[in-house]
Amino acid sequence: MAVSLDLTQTRPAGRTITARPPVVASAGAKPSLLGMSRRELAEAVLSIGVPDKQVRMRVSQLWHWIYVRGFTDFDRMTNVSKELRQRLDDAFTLARPELVLEQISVDGTRKWLMRFPSRGAGKPVEIETVYIPEEGRGTLCISSQVGCTLTCSFCHTGTQKLVRNLTSEEIIAQIMVARDRLGDFPEADTPQGAIVPGEGRLISNVVMMGMGEPLYNFEEVKKALLIASDGEGLSLSKRRITLSTSGVVPMIEKAGSEIGCMLAISLHAVRDELRNELVPINKKYPLKELLDACRAYPGLSNAKRITFEYVMLKGVNDSLADAKELVKLLKGIPAKINLIPFNPWPGSPYDCSDWEQIEIFADYVNRAGYASPIRTPRGRDIFAACGQLKSESERLKRSEREKLEAAQVTAGEQPVEPSPAAPAGS
Incomplete structure (x- = not known):
């Protein structure tokens, strides 16, 4: 039997369905460091005041925390100074979709x-x-x-x-x-x-x-x-x-x-x-x-x-x-x-x-x-x-359209297009 978990709903008490609490991007979120090339990541850390001579080291550190360790929280990056962690958090995000x-x-x-x-x-x-x-x-x-x-x-x-x-x-x-x-x-x-x-x-x-x-x-x-x-x-x-x-x-x-x-x-x-x-x-x-x-x-x-x-x-x-x-x-x-x-x-x-x-x-x-x-x-x-x-x-829009057309045919009506569905997430 297939299992579906609707993650927009409240989870039952005591049931664990994820290895760690996901950090989710919100509307109007800060730019993400995820998906940046090394060059773009270097430009990002330069933009928040990291000295030129430290850029290569900081890029290497961030790359490790993001892609090897999978961190979404800058505060967990223990070999980065607390002050720089705060600047990173103020300017960027590592949120998941x-x-x-x-x-x-x-x-x-x-x-x-x-x-x-x-x-x-x-x-x-x-x-x-x-x-x-x-x-x-x-x-x-x-x-x-x-x-x-x-x-x-x-x-x-x-x-x-x-x-x-x-x-x-x-x-x-x-x-x-x-x-x-x-x-x-x-x-x-x-x-x-x-x-x-x-x-x-x-x-x-x-x-x-x-x-x-x-x-x-x-x-x-x-x-x-x-x-x-x-x-x-x-x-x-x-x-x-x-x-x-x-x-x-x-x-x-x-x-x-x-x-x-x-x-x-x-x-x-x-x-x-x-x-x-x-x-x-x-x-x-x-x-x-x-x-x-x-x-x-x-x-x-x-x-x-x-x-x-x-x-x-x-x-x-x-x-x-x-x-x-x-x-x-x-x-x-x-x-x-x-x-x-x-x-x-x-x-x-x-x-x-x-x-x-x-x-x-x-x-x-x-x-x-x-x-x-x-x-x-x-x-x-x-x-x-x-x-x-x-x-x-x-998929749901197609299903609803097919149901509407079937109902119209059964009633002897000419099928018509349904009104547009509400935007996702509305």
């Missing part, structure tokens, strides 16, 4: 609904972040945008219009909140009963596969991922950070040379006419251009393969002929194929391929030399699986 909802699947997958300030969007915005525990690793799926412009026909997120890009602060905050909730910082405890890897880091892998197209928010994604891979902070290996794109061809080489993380391509079809329907960006950057960009990806080798994601849609892209064409398309590219059973969502026009057909497809590409594990769906019961993410307010 508002955590609205935490859902826990029967399989241990966790999904968090986070709310951020409007920042030009007109009202506060919401995104979803997912944690997937597996044997030997824990993967965090993070978002880069609120909504998406790409309208991939099999993807729930694509039914939510793009509201705005996330900042580097908001991207990094997703990692910080997840580590808070899992007890993945020193001095923090993992929640009792949580399903997590038996040893090592609880969050060992990060994938940019949540809401949005990362390469349409390149600079903020780049800044966040360089912070995440900084060896003196969060210290995630670039081999354990994967950026997934639907195929923004001009930015692929840039991602490889300036970020250097692993690359995943949301492929899903082996013919342009079908991919135009499933992944409409293909009309702008067709398969040949996309695969040429993959062949030129900086650092590509057998040790640094590109992952090609392929959602299995019944009667659409799952035939043995499709499998054969997929192998032919990827010839010469060090690659692995990630076969994803389609995860249904309300109103979706597709069905998941039969398991027997998925196994036939997988067997062919495996025999051709591509590692293609069939990803067992995780978190379906809380809409946390691949292609199911969408902000809760948008």
Whole structure:
């Protein structure tokens, strides 16, 4: 049975649901140091009067307290003078975003609904972040945008219009909140009963596969991922950070040379006419251009393969002929194929391929030399699986609209659009 914790409500007495009390940003909050590059952090401490000769040391200290220890309270930074701690607290914040909802699947997958300030969007915005525990690793799926412009026909997120890009602060905050909730910082405890890897880091892998197209928010994604891979902070290996794109061809080489993380391509079809329907960006950057960009990806080798994601849609892209064409398309590219059973969502026009057909497809590409594990769906019961993410307010608006239209049809009326929903948090 899935568990949902509405964190905007009062918690029952005596029930502990977080490793430490979260510090939450308020409206009109001070600027956050979270998500700043080292250069920006240096400028920040200079702005409050730290002498030039101390800047490097102070940046190093702050970086450690923020990213290694996970502190949100300047007063706990014991190797910083009390007077400087007060100046930092007066000028800046390390607050986490508002955590609205935490859902826990029967399989241990966790999904968090986070709310951020409007920042030009007109009202506060919401995104979803997912944690997937597996044997030997824990993967965090993070978002880069609120909504998406790409309208991939099999993807729930694509039914939510793009509201705005996330900042580097908001991207990094997703990692910080997840580590808070899992007890993945020193001095923090993992929640009792949580399903997590038996040893090592609880969050060992990060994938940019949540809401949005990362390469349409390149600079903020780049800044966040360089912070995440900084060896003196969060210290995630670039081999354990994967950026997934639907195929923004001009930015692929840039991602490889300036970020250097692993690359995943949301492929899903082996013919342009079908991919135009499933992944409409293909009309702008067709398969040949996309695969040429993959062949030129900086650092590509057998040790640094590109992952090609392929959602299995019944009667659409799952035939043995499709499998054969997929192998032919990827010839010469060090690659692995990630076969994803389609995860249904309300109103979706597709069905998941039969398991027997998925196994036939997988067997062919495996025999051709591509590692293609069939990803067992995780978190379906809380809409946390691949292609199911969408902000809760948008999901509820769609649900209410569908109920209204059904009621109008039953009454013999012409369906009309409901009035706009109240802003999130109102």
